[in-house]
Amino acid sequence: MSTSSEHVRTALATLPLSFPDPAGIVFVDGVPGWPVALLHAMGSNPAGIVLVHPTPVDFADPLAMDPATIVVVDSPWASNPATGLAARAFRAVATDRSRVECRVVVEPSCDFSTALLDQLVLIRAVLGPVTKLQVQHVSDRTLYAEGLTDTSVAIDFSIVRTTATPASAALRLLTDDGSVELQIPSGDTAQPARLITVGPDGAVLAPTQYEAGHRSSLRRLRELHAAGSADGLADLRCLRADVVTTTAALGDYERSTFR
Amino acid sequence: MQSSIGVGFLGAGPVTQAIHLPTLARLGAAFTVRHVTDIDADVAAAVAGRAGAAHSTSVEALLDDPAVEVVAICSPNAFHAEQVIAACQAGKKAVLCEKPLAMSAAEAAAIAAVSAETGVPIFVGAMHSFDPGWRAAVAQWGALPRTSHTIRSSIVLPPNSRFEDVATEVLTRQPFPAPDYSDVAVLPGMTHAGVMGLAIHDLPLIRSLLPRYDDLRVIDAKFLAPFGYRILFVAGGKSIELHAVMSQTWQPDWALEVFADDQVLNVEFAPSYVHAGSAVSRLSTSESTQVFGPAEVNGYEVEWRELAAVVHGELAPPDLSTLVDDVRFALTLADASADAVRSTPSAEDAA
Numbered sequence: 001m002s003t004s005s006e007h008v009r010t011a012l013a014t015l016p017l018s019f020p021d022p023a024g025i026v027f028v029d030g031v032p033g034w035p036v037a038l039l040h041a042m043g044s045n046p047a048g049i050v051l052v053h054p055t056p057v058d059f060a061d062p063l064a065m066d067p068a069t070i071v072v073v074d075s076p077w078a079s080n081p082a083t084g085l086a087a088r089a090f091r092a093v094a095t096d097r098s099r100v101e102c103r104v105v106v107e108p109s110c111d112f113s114t115a116l117l118d119q120l121v122l123i124r125a126v127l128g129p130v131t132k133l134q135v136q137h138v139s140d141r142t143l144y145a146e147g148l149t150d151t152s153v154a155i156d157f158s159i160v161r162t163t164a165t166p167a168s169a170a171l172r173l174l175t176d177d178g179s180v181e182l183q184i185p186s187g188d189t190a191q192p193a194r195l196i197t198v199g200p201d202g203a204v205l206a207p208t209q210y211e212a213g214h215r216s217s218l219r220r221l222r223e224l225h226a227a228g229s230a231d232g233l234a235d236l237r238c239l240r241a242d243v244v245t246t247t248a249a250l251g252d253y254e255r256s257t258f259r
Numbered sequence: 260m261q262s263s264i265g266v267g268f269l270g271a272g273p274v275t276q277a278i279h280l281p282t283l284a285r286l287g288a289a290f291t292v293r294h295v296t297d298i299d300a301d302v303a304a305a306v307a308g309r310a311g312a313a314h315s316t317s318v319e320a321l322l323d324d325p326a327v328e329v330v331a332i333c334s335p336n337a338f339h340a341e342q343v344i345a346a347c348q349a350g351k352k353a354v355l356c357e358k359p360l361a362m363s364a365a366e367a368a369a370i371a372a373v374s375a376e377t378g379v380p381i382f383v384g385a386m387h388s389f390d391p392g393w394r395a396a397v398a399q400w401g402a403l404p405r406t407s408h409t410i411r412s413s414i415v416l417p418p419n420s421r422f423e424d425v426a427t428e429v430l431t432r433q434p435f436p437a438p439d440y441s442d443v444a445v446l447p448g449m450t451h452a453g454v455m456g457l458a459i460h461d462l463p464l465i466r467s468l469l470p471r472y473d474d475l476r477v478i479d480a481k482f483l484a485p486f487g488y489r490i491l492f493v494a495g496g497k498s499i500e501l502h503a504v505m506s507q508t509w510q511p512d513w514a515l516e517v518f519a520d521d522q523v524l525n526v527e528f529a530p531s532y533v534h535a536g537s538a539v540s541r542l543s544t545s546e547s548t549q550v551f552g553p554a555e556v557n558g559y560e561v562e563w564r565e566l567a568a569v570v571h572g573e574l575a576p577p578d579l580s581t582l583v584d585d586v587r588f589a590l591t592l593a594d595a596s597a598d599a600v601r602s603t604p605s606a607e608d609a610a
Contacts, residue, residue: 097484099483099489101502105518108520136478136479136491137478137479137491137493137498139408139409139493139498140408141408141409141498141518141520142408142409142498142518144478144479144491144498144500146479156489158500160409160518161520162518162519162520162521162522162523163520163521163545164518164519164520164521164522164523164543164544164545165523165543165545174415174504174508175508176506176507177506177507177509178508178509178510179415179508179510179512198508198509198510200509203510
């Protein structure tokens with residue numbers, strides 16, 4: 001079991017009223033092979049499923065399952081509760097001339113494909129889906145890529161491996177007269193993200209939310225359940241699009257370096 | 260008590276007015292401004308008048324002035340090399356040349372030759388190299404030059420005038436020319452200028468972390484409007500990202516980050532022109548973070564203090580081969596980045 005998976009399970013204990021019967025929630029660890037485990041879980045008719053930190057493996061069968069089953073994807077950065085406010089802030093200033101820096105620091109054990117997928121999931125949450133992606137450089141410890149969202153916002157991705165600082169993600173969009181910046185700490189604690197909007201009148205720090213991303217994922221599951229969501233597989237469909245984009249870009253890069 | 264060192268400025272623009280004159284004023288009797296030269300006679304006279312110095316419009320007049328012991332070269336980049344060489348040949352006690360030292364490898368070689376021949380010490384005004392906050396981190400970084408694998412320099416700046424105006428009262432400014440983007444040479448040229456004018460502040464620091472740069476390869480380079488760049492390159496087995504944007508924001512953000520497996524260095528610099536003390540460096544491991552700075556003294560002051568110490572024979576002059584190598588590194592990167600921008604098809608071409 002991954003550390004993230006342990007954390008999301010323990011986060012369930014922080015929502016005792018929302019989930020009086022925690023046994024009804026199934027957690028699927030996003031390790032390679034997770035689509036099989038997810039299919040199995042979906043077949044057991046659970047109250048909800050949390051897919052925790054999925055690795056980028058292609059999948060189709062789970063999308064053919066009963067859409068009444070709610071599957072929430074728990075992602076290290078996108079699940080942070082600040083992404084809702086961040087989406088408003090970023091979308092308010094993003095144009096088709098904008099460039100957004102998306103930088104993450106990860107542990108050396110984190111594989112680049114998963115880290116890149118996590119970034120795409122974050123960009124989707126804040127700005128929209130990345131529809132074009134090109135990996136520019138990969139070394140043992142660093143990856144650079146360039147992407148474009150469906151609204152033609154350019155994204156500069158970077159991933160750096162180190163143990164010296166905790167895992168984190170940072171988004172920055174520079175405008176003509178300011179910026180919007182989001183810094184997200186590891187989702188395994190309730191350390192808050194920082195969303196800062198800079199404009200001609202000064203800098204505004206959005207209210208901090210001391211809620212771990214895993215708890216936020218569980219709350220979203222509860223809200224979807226309470227609302228009687230007709231499409232419980234929406235997260236999965238978005239995830240599949242991001243998986244396809246990620247794996248295609250990495251495949252293209254590998255082929256180009258072996259020419 | 261040591262005698263005050265006579266200084267002559269070649270070029271009396273905002274760098275002289277906002278950076279060096281306030282710095283020398285803080286250093287008190289160590290230096291006396293003796294002569295100011297500018298192609299604009301009115302500017303030369305006005306700036307010289309602030310310091311009670313002589314003024315002229317010719318390099319020769321300044322170099323012939325016996326009161327000028329040290330020449331500070333703050334002219335446009337294209338004139339740096341010839342003026343450094345002329346100052347050395349004039350037998351001055353030292354030369355402080357604003358970065359970059361030269362604009363071609365041939366110029367750098369010529370400077371190296373004349374310095375060896377004349378023995379005149381040369382300083383390059385790369386103030387980040389002198390910054391106490393940076394130097395304190397360097398003294399403690401251990402194996403970081405060997406173990407670092409990823410480096411990032413990011414510079415976000417408001418217009419220079421915003422900082423010049425709080426550092427002094429600037430007499431005149433050259434308007435920023437409106438680029439003709441229909442000219443295919445403009446974007447490569449502006450990218451080259453971005454490296455030699457902006458990235459140049461951090462390139463000596465970055466080079467100090469590279470075992471070599473003869474294998475430098477630019478992966479991608481983009482000009483960022485209205486003025487800036489994003490350049491990815493590899494050198495000496497390390498991955499380096501240079502990012503800069505100048506806009507109308509009020510908030511500067513100047514950071515240099517160095518990553519190793521077990522160590523991260525983050526340096527935050529104040530913008531150019533201001534006199535806001537040193538950088539703040541944070542050297543982190545998984546166990547702890549050491550913080551260096553801010554010190555009250557900034558890099559400009561240290562470079563002048565060290566220059567004085569060299570003139571007085573209290574300190575060895577800077578290693579010129581290091582300075583020449585710094586500029587060769589910068590030129591290699593600037594040329595390769597401009598080539599990369601030149602070879603990138605425009606949106607119209609791609610369509």
